Amino acid sequence: MNDEANPASPLRPNFRAQPFWNPTHIPDHEVGQRIARMDLNECPYPPSPKVIEAISAAASGLNRYPDGTCPKLTDVLAQRLDVPAERICYGGGSTQLLTSIAEISVAPGEQLLSPELIWKRFSGVFDVVAAHHVSVPNREDGAIDVEPLLAAVGRNTRLLVALTPNNPTGMMLSQAELIRLSEQTPDNVLLFVDEAYFEFAVHAGGADALDVLKRRKGPWVVTRTFSKAYALAGLRLGYAICSSEEIANALRLVTSTFNLTGVAEAAVLAALDDTEYTNMILSTNAIERDRITEGLKKLGFSPMPSVTNFIGVDVGKPAAAVVQAMRQRRVRVATFGFASAGSCIRVSTGTAEDTDAFLSTLPEALASI
Ligand SMILES: Cc1ncc(COP(=O)(O)O)c(C=O)c1O
Incomplete structure (x- = not known):
């Protein structure tokens, strides 16, 4: 018996059988590695x-x-x-x-x-x-x-x-x-x-x-x-x-x-x-956002006109596969999170080194799919 009035689950219907996904999990093989962490829209710098x-x-x-x-x-x-x-x-x-x-x-x-x-x-x-x-x-x-x-x-x-x-x-x-x-x-x-x-x-x-x-x-x-x-x-x-x-x-x-x-x-x-520190974060972010945007355009893509610390772009291949291929190459990016946004990925700005890693890895990752 498992109906609304007397369910086998003690949970309200909307909470039953919910999956859980932990976006911040670091798998063992990534621990201690240099990873370009460009998937969670974080600031790449420590606090002031x-x-x-x-x-x-x-x-x-x-x-x-x-x-x-x-x-x-x-x-x-x-x-x-x-x-x-x-x-x-x-x-x-x-x-x-x-x-x-x-x-x-x-x-x-x-x-x-x-x-x-x-x-x-x-x-x-x-x-x-x-x-x-x-x-x-x-x-x-x-x-x-x-x-x-x-x-x-x-x-x-x-x-x-x-x-x-x-x-x-x-x-x-x-x-x-x-x-x-x-x-x-x-x-x-x-x-x-x-x-x-x-x-x-x-x-x-x-x-x-x-x-x-x-x-x-x-x-x-x-x-x-x-x-x-x-x-x-x-x-x-x-x-x-x-x-x-x-x-x-x-x-x-x-x-x-x-x-x-x-x-x-x-x-x-x-x-x-510490407004000086916040201004440093905002201006370095703008520099790396522009570098990623320009780099994507040079690779033939049309990135969305972002004002934030991340950029959305349609890379023409299934986003989940792209995320996986990038991650195997130590660059973490994200999907848009919706099946309907199929081949769009989201890349967060990071350090200058992260930008270099992202732009140099993307063509190879796409070619591998
Ligand atoms: C649109 C939007 N709102 C809210 C948040 C939540 O931020 P926090 O819980 O760290 O304040 C995020 C985090 O990425 C976000 O992208």
């Missing part, structure tokens, strides 16, 4: 020395539970972003917040809307809430298509998800597209914009979604992270800026009180202070 100092100083307090409201950091962010402190909350990486945002807004069976081509982790988020997920095709060039997304909003829609810049394309929404989303998403729908790559977008002259959403009448949330431009992926700290304290409190309830590490706040305060 000032951050490491701040972590060492804060480490002696690790016997205590952290204050998950990060009061000092919240003051700094509230001032910089011109948002009331009570509307800022935190997650163990912004990944945690993505799921929490869906959990607080969409009940099983209610509708959530997103572009089709987005970061593959979102499919896990949609599974968790067991919502009726409607995905709207991206434009031919891979960009998020705002008009059909708005047109798909229905009476049962609770959450609309957008990303700028988007992963895996690296492309961003224009100011005009953000205004349209902000103004046309109905007031009973939570508009969620993931800005994990915000600092890269601004460095490339792009729009600031938060500035636009602040003028929205209906509810909204913007998420950002310290994992990318601040070189702190291993620290796990992301934040949400919400249109109301009620939304922030709902997120605090779901993420729980002790979801952050005790050194995170001190580390991030030091990172925000």
Whole structure:
């Protein structure tokens, strides 16, 4: 007997028989090898020395539970972003917040809307809430298509998800597209914009979604992270800026009180202070992104116009096979994560040496398939 009312599994239907894939796993044969790690959109450089100092100083307090409201950091962010402190909350990486945002807004069976081509982790988020997920095709060039997304909003829609810049394309929404989303998403729908790559977008002259959403009448949330431009992926700290304290409190309830590490706040305060180091990360990233883009063009490909620390490109061979062939040659890249994006790969920027390894290995890897 295995029906909904009396299942053999103790799990809710949407959690049964879920596969698990660990993207950070290093197999034994790669341990100690020089690998160009260009698959996870990480910063190739260690955190600023000032951050490491701040972590060492804060480490002696690790016997205590952290204050998950990060009061000092919240003051700094509230001032910089011109948002009331009570509307800022935190997650163990912004990944945690993505799921929490869906959990607080969409009940099983209610509708959530997103572009089709987005970061593959979102499919896990949609599974968790067991919502009726409607995905709207991206434009031919891979960009998020705002008009059909708005047109798909229905009476049962609770959450609309957008990303700028988007992963895996690296492309961003224009100011005009953000205004349209902000103004046309109905007031009973939570508009969620993931800005994990915000600092890269601004460095490339792009729009600031938060500035636009602040003028929205209906509810909204913007998420950002310290994992990318601040070189702190291993620290796990992301934040949400919400249109109301009620939304922030709902997120605090779901993420729980002790979801952050005790050194995170001190580390991030030091990172925000060291603007010289962040600028170094952003400008070296732009240099390597241009080198990869130009190198791909010389090889005859048409890379997507990325503003981030990764580049999407159609290499004309099945992406999973390309990833495997590259990995055998010690260069890690990623697929787009969707079968429909068949021959597109995503390559993260790394050091200059990583760029050389990627560009010199790709033709050989493709020829081997
Ligand atoms: C679009 C997007 N959002 C959120 C994240 C999550 O970042 P973190 O959990 O490290 O803050 C990532 C990570 O790659 C991402 O690509």
